[in-house]
Amino acid sequence: MKKLGLFVIGLLAVVGLIFLVLAAPENIGHSKYDPSKVIALPEPRFDGGISVEKALKERRSIRSFEEKAVALEDISQLLWASQGITDDKGHRTAPSAMARYPLEIYLLAGNISGLPAGVYHYSPQGHNLTIIVEGNKIDELFNTPIGQVDWRNDAPAIFVITGVFERMNKIPGQDLSRFVYIEAGTAAENLLLEVVSLGLASTYTASFDANKIRTLLELSQGEEPIGVLPVGWKA
Numbered sequence: 664m665k666k667l668g669l670f671v672i673g674l675l676a677v678v679g680l681i682f683l684v685l686a687a688p689e690n691i692g693h694s695k696y697d698p699s700k701v702i703a704l705p706e707p708r709f710d711g712g713i714s715v716e717k718a719l720k721e722r723r724s725i726r727s728f729e730e731k732a733v734a735l736e737d738i739s740q741l742l743w744a745s746q747g748i749t750d751d752k753g754h755r756t757a758p759s760a761m762a763r764y765p766l767e768i769y770l771l772a773g774n775i776s777g778l779p780a781g782v783y784h785y786s787p788q789g790h791n792l793t794i795i796v797e798g799n800k801i802d803e804l805f806n807t808p809i810g811q812v813d814w815r816n817d818a819p820a821i822f823v824i825t826g827v828f829e830r831m832n833k834i835p836g837q838d839l840s841r842f843v844y845i846e847a848g849t850a851a852e853n854l855l856l857e858v859v860s861l862g863l864a865s866t867y868t869a870s871f872d873a874n875k876i877r878t879l880l881e882l883s884q885g886e887e888p889i890g891v892l893p894v895g896w897k898a
Contacts, residue, residue, distance in 0.1 A: 695883070696784060696793040703791050705736045707743035712860035722855055725864035728817045728895030735777035737861050738820060741894065742768060742785045742792075744857035745822070745850045755787060757850040760842040765830040766850055769880050773799045774819035782879060795881055804875055815868065818893030823876060824850055827886045847889040854892060864897035 712718075746768050747756050755764060768785040770792065772778050780799035783792040801821055805813035815821065826843040851867050858865045868891045876888040 696795070698793075700794045701786075701789075701791050702778070702783075702794065703789075704739040704742065707740055707747055707790065712857075715856065718856040718859040722859050723864075724866035725897050726814050726866060726893075727898040728819065728864065728893070729898050730774075730817070731819070731896045732774045732776040733819045733863065733895060735775055737863065738770065738772075738775055738778065739790070740861060741822065741854050741857050742770070743790065745824070745854040746785065746787050747790065748787045756853050757846060759846055760831065760839070763830045763833075763842075765827045765843045766846055767825045767827060767886065768850070769795075769823040769825065771799075771801050771804065771821035771823065772819075773801045773821070784880075796879065800879055804871070804879055815891070815893045817898075818895045820894045822854060822892040822894060823880065823888060824890040824892070825876075825880070825882060825886050825888050827883070829885050844889065851890050851892060858894060862896075863894055865892050865894045867892055 713721075744756055746764075746766060748754070749756055754762070757766070759765070770783040770785060772780050772783060774780070778792075779794075779797065781794050782796040782800050783794055785792055801818065802816050804821070805815045807813050824847045826847060828840055828843055831839045831843050855865055855867065869889075871888065871891050873888050876882070876891075877886075880888075882888070
């Protein structure tokens with residue numbers, strides 16, 4: 664009986680350790696990017712703007728934008744709102760099942776003051792951007808057959824949310840892919856409410872050419888685009 668009791672205690676300890684590993688926030692980053700191409704972002708603000716209630720009331724889906732640049736300070740705030748780190752334990756603005764943090768955020772910069780046009784990857788660790796491709800690629804992503812114009816081409820900034828599903832699907836015998844989509848929704852809503860707080864305009868879109876995004880953003884195997892959010896000033 665004594666040996667059995669010791670075995671049970673040991674087994675419980677192992678199970679507890681596994682749970683802690685699964686629940687602990689991961690320091691996830693994209694090491695494939697060139698560190699010499701990192702651009703520091705302005706520090707995010709933690710107060711100001713409008714109340715959450717007012718942002719909820721005023722949020723609308725906007726699909727037309729002025730030809731006006733968005734400030735880098737506002738872009739920094741939006742990136743932080745979607746996936747920024749909020750404490751020294753690595754927790755983020757959007758909740759994540761078991762703290763797996765499967766999301767990645769990318770920025771297509773077209774007309775942002777203080778930031779050259781290009782395609783960027785956001786790193787919550789360090790709150791910075793790494794350039795992937797130089798030049799305005801928004802038209803390239805949303806180009807359509809002759810005679811058709813995609814309204815998203817007018818946006819000065821495009822945010823793309825992707826999911827790395829293998830980060831979530833680490834429990835044998837369970838497909839937890841749905842958690843990735845749920846988390847993408849929470850990150851998108853954070854961004855949309857911050858958009859309202861900053862006086863900007865946006866909406867969530869899920870109609871896009873996934874292959875174009877994979878190629879343009881140089882996504883890794885198993886990383887899939889989930890949502891696209893154009894941001895600008897309401898026309």
